[in-house]
Amino acid sequence: MARAAAEGAGDAAWLVAAHDTAPDMLLAADGYIFCGPENLGAMSGQMKEMFDRAYYPLLGRIEGRAYATLIAAGSDGEGAQRQIDRIVTGWRLRRVADPVIVNLFAQSPEAIAAAKEVPAEELAKCRDIGAALAEGLRLGLF
Numbered sequence: 001m002a003r004a005a006a007e008g009a010g011d012a013a014w015l016v017a018a019h020d021t022a023p024d025m026l027l028a029a030d031g032y033i034f035c036g037p038e039n040l041g042a043m044s045g046q047m048k049e050m051f052d053r054a055y056y057p058l059l060g061r062i063e064g065r066a067y068a069t070l071i072a073a074g075s076d077g078e079g080a081q082r083q084i085d086r087i088v089t090g091w092r093l094r095r096v097a098d099p100v101i102v103n104l105f106a107q108s109p110e111a112i113a114a115a116k117e118v119p120a121e122e123l124a125k126c127r128d129i130g131a132a133l134a135e136g137l138r139l140g141l142f
Contacts, residue, residue: 001070001102002035004123008130009033012138018050023057030137031066032093033129038073038080047080051087063092066142068129070100074112077101096142097132100125 006015016025018036026032036047069084071077081099102122106112118126136142 001072001100001118001123001126002033004118004126005033005035005070005130005133008127008132009134010131012134013130018044018046021050021054023054026054026058027061029065031096031133031142033068033070033133034084034088035070035126036072036080038071038075038077041079043080043083047084055087055090058091065091065093066096066133066137067093068095068097068099068133070102070126070129072102072104072116072118074104074106077103094142096136097129100129 002015006013014025014029034047036044039045042048067088069081071080073080077099078101081101085095100122102118104116104118106114106116133142
């Protein structure tokens with residue numbers, strides 16, 4: 001999903017894993033797409049750790065920047081979505097696209113452990129979010 005969003009954004013995008021993201025990278029960006037799985041009803045530990053490292057260094061420095069979210073979920077994805085929205089409220093970020101939550105219906109231990117394939121129509125939504133964010137930033141809309 002993250003790769004699809006980056007493809008949509010083209011050269012305007014940096015595709016960076018949460019564990020590799022540093023506060024100065026977030027400070028240098030004009031907008032954000034937070035993409036990750038929902039694990040046990042919450043955002044992934046790596047995403048949480050990224051927010052833990054970056055929150056205070058960026059507080060008061062990135063207000064008004066655009067963001068969107070892409071969540072891969074085994075059931076509903078709402079827990080991870082709420083957590084991200086709550087955290088970025090403190091940064092005063094501005095949501096510029098409806099959340100994309102892809103339910104992969106992984107409920108059994110076997111389904112949870114198995115490789116997942118995101119349907120093509122959902123990947124197209126992710127590409128569209130990336131393209132729209134990049135174009136909105138390029139045009140000065142966000």
